[in-house]
Amino acid sequence: MDNLVKRAKELLENKTVQVVIGYEAGPTGVIRPAFITDPEKAGKLIYNDKCDQNLAVYLTKKEVKNFGKMAIVATLPVMRSIMMLISEQQLFAESIVVLGISADGNLLDIADINIMQGYIEKSDLSNPEKYKALLAELNKLNPEEKFAYWQKELSKCIKCYACRQACPMCYCTRCTVEVNQPQWIPVQANTHGNMEWHILRAMHLAGRCISCGECGRACPVGIPCHLLTMQLTDQVYTYFKVYAGTSDKMNSVLSTFEPNDKESFII
């Protein structure tokens, strides 16, 4: 942690970056994102196991980009998000400095994107352990039970779109839900419309989701919507043997193809 503060201070002092995006403790001790522009305030930065928000979401926000060059405190999911954003041309590798954090909470020396790629490739990229059990449990249910489960969960949705806002991959300035000609997703919150929204969200993130689980954490009514995208992450690996966010040059799974893709249900 001292290393992190030292490095952040250094970067701000010699004007390599104009803002450091990291975590700080709020007045009540709640962890919140911090945007440090003054080197004297770099001491506010902390990192502990409660810092689980995916900060990469701020990298595409205009308000943050206006500061100038950014440094970002990045755990593995954040690094993978950065990779995805670079591969989708939403971010220039030169416009950020990555303050990598290893799985045990130490500062990594990530000088450039190739080193970051090397670190990502060495890590375990499948879904986090705590979600795997939940997914396995849901996969054991029969179709009727699954449908009932998702209806029950999705009936709670209030269409606040926090899942979308929290997701670093959902950067479109005009989302399909805001399109009203045709109105794909009803404006009102009702079970059927909510289900359509969550299917649409999961499909748009298929092969792009980096399994950070931020959508589920952001949900104010506790819908496990991260399980939908994580299930697809699993399936993308089963069918296409790729994980999202492993290279800055990869195309997302649904925007490319292999002529010999295997399936068994098309007659």
Add this chain to the structure above:
Amino acid sequence: MSDFEPKVVAFVCNWCTYAGADLTGTSRIKYASNVKIIRFPCTGRIDFMLLLKAFANGADGIIVSGCHPNDCHYTSGNFHAKRRWIMFKELMDFMGIDMNRITFSWVSAAEGAKWADVVNATVTRIRELGPYVSYKEMVDKSVEEEVKNG
């Protein structure tokens, strides 16, 4: 359930399956009249949301059909569609939406007889499955929710 007539919506591509269905007609092959064909420029254009909208609007079954791999008029539209359908199928299976009601197929412009088979097989299967009650119930319930919530 004996008087149940399935409503089947077919999303087909202009260049192969639509022409194939045309051939079925000009060859005077008879097939189930339950199918309503919607023509698209390419299978790559068939958005998964259209399938959901079909169910929401009362379809009991869906057929999605296009050119065989390597025969796409636009070279790669059907390859992209294939990947999308693989993901869509997995997501639907995970959420418990009945994939037995959706038939995915490749029917070329020369396969008039295959088109008749695909439609007949789908209609027979949907007839056995009956109307898609669970999805319709959800849609109806949602309309009620809306009325209740103002």
